[in-house]
Amino acid sequence: MKFKPEIETSSRRQNRRTTRLAAAFLVGATALLLSACGGSGNSTVASGGAGSGGSTDTGSGGGGSVSPTTTTLSGVAATGAPFAGAAVTVTDSTGTTVCSTTTAADGSYSCTLPASTAAPLVIRAVRDDQALYSVTASSATGTANVTPLTTIIVARLASDGNPASLAGTIQTTPATVTAATLQTQVDALKTALAPVLALLGQTIDPISGVFAADGSGQDKVLDALSITVRPNGSSANIEISVKTSSSDAVFVAFDSSAATIPPLPVTSTTTVATVPTxxxxxxxxxxxxxxxxxxxxxxxxxxxxxxxxxxxxxxxxxxxxxxxxxxxxxxxxxxxxxxxxxxxxxxxxxxxxxxxxxxxxxxxxxxxxxxxxxxxxxxxxxxxxxxxxxxxxxxxxxxxxxxxxxSGNGNAYSAAVNAYSEDRELVNTPAFSYFTTGYNINVPNVVDSNGNSIFTKVEVTSPFPNQPKLTLLPTAGLSFMAIAQNGVASGTNILRLAAVYADSGKSGNPASLDPLVYTPTQYTDATIAAVPNQGVWTVEFFHVDGRTNVVQTTRTISRAETLGEVKQRVFVQLTAGMRTEIRADSGANGYHLFGTSTVADPNNIDFSQDNNGDAWMVPTFALAPTSLSVNGRAPFGSTTAGQQGARFNDSTGLASTARKGIIYCAPQTSSDRHCSTNSLGFSEYAAGSSFNLLELSVRSPRQIIVSKKVAVYKLADPS
Incomplete structure (x- = not known):
């Protein structure tokens, strides 16, 4: 990585010099997270969608039934709320995309299918990283709604549980989707939903029933449910939960390959929440x-x-x-x-x-x-x-x-828990790159006018049985309360449940070489899949001045993803040139060390290639990162003589269109030593400060923090 003046338009930035680095955050995904209008799920696009690999010609063949004349396929795409502005594609049994259109403001769509259209048909509606799927066994004029409920049906018909795979399956095995197989899946779903349908006084016809996304009829059922469908590589983990006025989860979680769908545990005492239309x-x-x-x-x-x-x-x-x-x-x-x-x-x-x-x-x-x-x-x-x-x-x-x-939450302090999915790329030792899953426990380190934390500690109780309380401690230089290990602040607020190497052929567990904060026993994918999306966490704040503790609760929108689900995600990628520059800069030491700056060459972090080239790229189905951050240490001996400098974290926001970014040093307190002030009065990284970890992140519509880490430190197997 080279160092050169950054290219900026503002006069202030023209006087700054930056360290050119690149960290890319891979986001977005193959997991499908679907939700009702008020529900706790959004759909994330699966790679290889319904029409992948197919042409846009209208040829016949493939063994499916063919319409003698043009026909019309229409319906409503909705999650309770209209799925407005979604790109709709219809793929027939030959793999041909026979219709491409966009849903209207009310979620409706209509397609004129060519006479050569060969059934069965797979319908996909995509909006940003969210997708809904449906299917029909006929190419005749008719209705095919596209909702979280129909996505469950498609997932159960797909051999690998990924709704995006069904279009490919029916090219070779059209009999996968017939009127009979569809009816079997519809009946199974209706049986599982029967208890809540009875409470709502509703009946449904998920695929071909006529409805409007207005909170009535079938849409009222969608409003009452939260649904997630998450492909994991071999099947899909599915959750159906009922919105109630209680914090106790009323849900079923099952595998797409299960012979039957378990019924929702709804009783006569269950009160389904009334949600706004x-x-x-x-x-x-x-x-x-x-x-x-x-x-x-x-x-x-x-x-x-x-x-x-x-x-x-x-x-x-x-x-x-x-x-x-x-x-x-x-x-x-x-x-x-x-x-x-x-x-x-x-x-x-x-x-x-x-x-x-x-x-x-x-x-x-x-x-x-x-x-x-x-x-x-x-x-x-x-x-x-x-x-x-x-x-x-x-x-x-x-x-x-x-x-x-x-109205606001009425809480005294900020405390949020979000599912956290991570792709950690070890640029200098790529064989050790890995994925993790867990939770980001974000409790800001609130300080007084002197820069001292007002908390002695914060204790967090998770909703998971047999898990000990977590203690968070204030740490100079960090903007968040860090999880303690053996009474010492760790430097992270991420609780990881499990990890796996990106290379499926590599044995062992990354936690043995890269000792981050994990639960005492790592969770299996099956255990994670059984966790409800909405888990209630209790947070207790202990004050330095001895005043009464404050106890709050916070509820997750989504559970942590399984490792199988994380591996299905489409993540942001470093550009090849940026990766090469990072290795050239940090390959020898496994970190970047700031040297002495000049007015023309200040110590800032510029994530871009030489000649202002892009640092990262956002593949199809990935979410663009909205935050760029760095973790490092102040100069050796600057905090305590003879010891490593204090940890620091700095970050900057990113435009969704950005493919490069700049981080300026931001001192947390007046005693912070990782920054210094140059002769122009600007803050910059102090000579001797260093960093070895970069992150690009984004919060998905499902409120999952999707993190692409670029680690320049090195790992090696024990000799």
């Missing part, structure tokens, strides 16, 4: 988008429409913005210790209201995930800014007078 969710999305469409000075009482403003709830002045909150008053909102506003450090809830860069932010894809004990709803959503950068996260909402209002 798609229209109510769409109304909220419209109102939030309308608020952010206003210039900064109209949203808040800022002096201009450029730059950023500092303010409090009372400074939100636009009625369309104030009316987003409970009581039409931003002062009622309290979330993770924050009120609405923005301070000089960009802190505050909905600080984006006070930033000009957020003008034009579009809100959509609202899904109800679960209902809190007080009746508030936790929803997932997507935002897209003016640069087409997207983000997904969660909000807490309250239904009042027929519309949803922002």
């Amino acid at each position: 798609p229209a109510i969710l769409a109304d909220l999305a419209s109102r939030m988008t309308a608020c952010y469409a206003l210039p900064l000075s109209q949203r808040v009482n800022a002096g201009s429409d450029t730059g950023n403003s500092i303010g409090e709830p009372a400074n939100v002045i636009a009625p369309v913005c104030r009316q987003l909150f409970v009581g039409n008053d931003p002062a009622t909102y309290y979330n993770s210790g924050l009120h609405v506003g923005r301070d000089a450090n960009n802190g505050g809830a909905f600080a984006s209201l006070f930033r000009s860069g957020a003008t034009g932010l579009v809100w959509d894809r609202f899904n109800v995930e679960f209902v809190r004990s007080n009746g508030d709803y936790v929803i997932t959503y997507r935002t897209t800014d003016a640069t087409a950068t997207t983000d997904t996260n969660t909000l807490v909402l309250r239904l009042a007078d027929g519309s949803l209002k922002l």
